[in-house]
Each structure stands twice: as structure tokens, then as C-alpha cells.
Amino acid sequence: MSFPRQLTSVQSISLSELCQQYGTPLYVYDGEIIRRQVARLQEAFSGLDMHIKYACKANTNLAIMRLLRSLGVGVDVVSMGELHMAAQAGYGPGEITFTPSGVPFEEVKEAVEAGAVVNVDSLALLEWFGETYGSEKPCLIRLKPNVAAGGNIKIMTGHRDSKFGISVDLLDKILEIVERYSLKIIGLHQHTGSDIKEASAFLQASEVIFEAARHFPDLQIIDLGGGFKVAYKPDDEVTDMAHLGAEISKGFQKFCQSYGRNLQLWFEPGKFLVSESGYLLVQATVVKEDPARTFVHVDSGLNHLIRPMMYGSYHHILNVSNPEGNPSTYNVVGYICETDTFATDRTMPEVRPGDLLAFLNAGAYGFTMSSNYNARFRPAEVLIDQEKAALIRRRETMDDLLRSQLDLA
Numbered sequence: 001m002s003f004p005r006q007l008t009s010v011q012s013i014s015l016s017e018l019c020q021q022y023g024t025p026l027y028v029y030d031g032e033i034i035r036r037q038v039a040r041l042q043e044a045f046s047g048l049d050m051h052i053k054y055a056c057k058a059n060t061n062l063a064i065m066r067l068l069r070s071l072g073v074g075v076d077v078v079s080m081g082e083l084h085m086a087a088q089a090g091y092g093p094g095e096i097t098f099t100p101s102g103v104p105f106e107e108v109k110e111a112v113e114a115g116a117v118v119n120v121d122s123l124a125l126l127e128w129f130g131e132t133y134g135s136e137k138p139c140l141i142r143l144k145p146n147v148a149a150g151g152n153i154k155i156m157t158g159h160r161d162s163k164f165g166i167s168v169d170l171l172d173k174i175l176e177i178v179e180r181y182s183l184k185i186i187g188l189h190q191h192t193g194s195d196i197k198e199a200s201a202f203l204q205a206s207e208v209i210f211e212a213a214r215h216f217p218d219l220q221i222i223d224l225g226g227g228f229k230v231a232y233k234p235d236d237e238v239t240d241m242a243h244l245g246a247e248i249s250k251g252f253q254k255f256c257q258s259y260g261r262n263l264q265l266w267f268e269p270g271k272f273l274v275s276e277s278g279y280l281l282v283q284a285t286v287v288k289e290d291p292a293r294t295f296v297h298v299d300s301g302l303n304h305l306i307r308p309m310m311y312g313s314y315h316h317i318l319n320v321s322n323p324e325g326n327p328s329t330y331n332v333v334g335y336i337c338e339t340d341t342f343a344t345d346r347t348m349p350e351v352r353p354g355d356l357l358a359f360l361n362a363g364a365y366g367f368t369m370s371s372n373y374n375a376r377f378r379p380a381e382v383l384i385d386q387e388k389a390a391l392i393r394r395r396e397t398m399d400d401l402l403r404s405q406l407d408l409a
């Protein structure tokens with residue numbers, strides 16, 4: 001997808017006017033981009049019975065989830081909190097998958113009772129599931145395929161040392177428990193990691209799943225997780241979806257033939273669906289010309305977008321107010337009392353105090369990873385869809401910060 005060089009409006013709605021109305025920092029989402037991404041994924045796998053389950057940890061705003069649901073996208077949740085939000089956004093029991101990571105079994109029970117289908121991620125949970133439900137409730141099993149892929153080690157989940165899923169090397173133990181409790185395993189799942197560019201990682205993981213799948217006669221679903229890479233830098237190479245679709249489809253169809261049954265193929269992307277739709281708009285507060293370098297301070301920080309500080313992630317920054325300014329080189333930093341550097345040595349059009357800056361790719365893991373550190377309010381959110389802007393979350397206030405404190409004074 002082409003990377004914007006300038007950004008002043010989204011769907012002809014002026015960003016500076018939005019910021020005047022709602023203040024900064026402000027998360028803004030472009031619904032058209034979400035629609036486009038769903039269509040791209042559907043197109044890439046059009047020959048298969050492919051279902052998308054949105055990994056809503058990327059962005060749990062109800063309006064975003066409602067939009068995705070209206071496009072025929074299901075949802076994958078990792079907590080009861082996410083499950084309740086998905087339900088609030090209109091998702092019915094049959095549309096929700098629960099993919100926990102070592103959660104208390106009570107929580108799994110709640111999810112099952114709420115009608116979600118569970119991705120079992122440990123032998124202990126499988127055993128508990130057998131004891132509790134036997135053959136009554138179907139489930140999926142999350143396998144760890146021993147494939148190392150992803151943008152950085154913190155977001156790799158399928159390698160041998162990862163905490164996620166049940167190692168495929170433990171297949172015999174899995175089968176023994178399944179047989180003992182006559183468990184109805186309707187699906188096998190894997191998620192290799194996030195920011196995966198190479199189709200080969202998905203193909204390698206899918207081969208591991210196909211191999212294991214031969215031992216499960218009741219399968220209806222193969223779930224290959226999420227993790228497709230989107231462009232964070234203008235020259236980033238991304239997952240070639242058409243190529244991936246063609247290659248996975250070949251292997252999947254071959255597998256279904258040898259398995260003797262048509263299966264559903266599930267994916268559960270987060271970033272691919274919503275990352276590029278989101279912008280975090282901030283205002284430059286102080287431009288500090290230090291002997292070592294020039295700092296641009298903005299009215300935001302790691303409390304609103306932690307990815308650069310947590311993973312060293314690159315987020316492209318556009319100067320909305322001064323797109324034609326002379327290029328200058330800055331460290332773009334936040335207002336939190338930590339070293340919250342958004343960008344180091346970033347060359348961009350001259351930034352003046354008061355300029356509006358836009359961080360790109362803020363739609364996934366932006367707001368959902370935000371916090372109230374330094375007793376700062378989390379920003380408002382706006383969704384622009386079909387040429388209309390709607391406030392979909394108000395900015396927090398002091399009441400929000402104090403709501404759950406018990407003041408014993």
C-alpha cells in the first residue's frame with residue numbers, strides 16, 4: 001500500500017478541525033482502510049472456506065468491533081473483559097473464540113458458559129477440560145509449532161522457547177488425554193507471532209498443523225493465527241497476501257483431499273485489519289534546541305503509544321500543520337517522566353511549537369496498550385467512516401482516574 005507523504009484530512013475530514021473540536025492527543029481511525037483490509041484478506045483466500053476472527057486485543061473500541069462484525073468478521077478474545085466487550089459490540093456466542101494464555105480455569109469456564117469456543121493452550125487445561133466437559137463441549141487445541149518468526153523476540157510466539165500453546169512434540173500426550181475423555185477436538189490452532197513478512201513461516205507452521213491434524217478425526221477447523229506484517233516504514237516489505245493466499249490454498253486443498261473432508265480455514269489477524277487505519281494526533285509543545293540534538297516534545301508519551309519504547313518500533317510521523325517545511329532532524333519525545341522517545345534522529349518537515357503531528361499505524365496496539373501513567377488521561381477516539389466522523393470514546397477526566405480509588409481520609 002502506498003505510504004502517505006502528507007496528511008491533512010481523512011475522507012475529506014480535516015484533522016486539524018477534528019483536533020480543535022476534540023483536543024489532542026486524539027486517536028483517529030479510517031473505516032475505509034479497515035474495509036479495504038478485510039476485502040484484501042478475503043480476496044487472497046477466496047478459493048477456500050476462510051473465516052476471519054479479529055484478534056481484538058489490537059483495538060477493542062466497540063465501534064471498530066461493530067464495523068468488523070458488519071463485514072462478516074468474527075472475533076478472537078483472550079480475557080473475559082474482551083469477551084464482554086465483543087458481546088457488547090454485538091458478537092453472539094457462536095462468533096467468539098477464546099484463546100487464553102495460562103488463565104485460571106474458572107475464567108475458561110466462564111468463557112465456555114458464555115458460549116465461546118476455547119483454544120486449549122496447555123496439557124493441564126486439556127485435562128481439566130476433559131474432566132469438566134468430556135465430549136459435551138467441543139474445543140480447539142493451540143499447538144506450538146516450533147517455528148521462529150516475527151518482528152522481534154518479544155512478539156514471537158511459535159518458537160520452541162515460547163510460553164504459548166502445547167508443543168507439537170507432546171502430541172502423544174495430547175492424544176492420550178483426548179482419547180481418555182473422548183474429547184471432541186474440532187480445530188487445531190497455531191499463532192507463530194506478529195509482524196511476519198515471509199510466507200514461508202506460515203507455510204512451515206501450516207505443515208506442522210496438517211501433520212498433527214491426521215490424528216484428529218473430528219476436525220472442522222484449521223486456525224493459522226494472525227501476524228501478517230504491515231508497513232511501518234515507507235520502504236518496509238510486507239506479507240505478500242496474494243502469494244501467501246495462493247501457497248496456503250494449495251497446501252490446504254491438498255490436505256483436505258487427503259483428510260477426506262472440507263475444513264474451514266481460520267485466521268485471526270489484529271494488525272493487518274486495523275493498524276494502518278489508525279493515527280495518533282499529537283501537538284508539538286516545546287522544540288528544544290539542545291547542544292546534542294533538537295528535541296520535539298509532544299503532548300503525549302509512552303502512556304498513549306508504548307510500541308516505540310517497548311519494542312523499539314518505528315512509527316512514521318507526519319507534520320500535519322507544516323507538510324512543506326524544510327527538513328530538519330529531531331528526537332521526538334513525550335511528556336512522561338521517563339525516557340519516552342518516539343523517534344530518534346528523525347528527519348521531517350520543520351516542526352514548530354503548536355504543530356500537529358500524526359503517528360501512523362496507531363490503529364493496532366495503540367489505545368489498547370495505553371495507560372494512566374503520570375496520572376494522565378487517555379485520549380479520545382474518533383472513527384471516520386463513510387465520510388462522517390463520530391466520537392467513539394470521550395477523553396478521560398479526573399473522575400475516571402479517581403473512580404476506583406477508595407479515599408480513606
Ligand code: LLP
Nearest residue numbers: 055191194195226227228268269270271365
Ligand atoms: N492470535 C493470537 C493468539 C495472538 O496472540 C495474536 C497477537 C494475534 C492473533 C494477532 O497478531 P497480529 O495479527 O496483530 O500480529 N503488542 C505487539 C503485538 C503483540 C501481539 C500479541 N498477540 C505489538 O504491538 O507489536
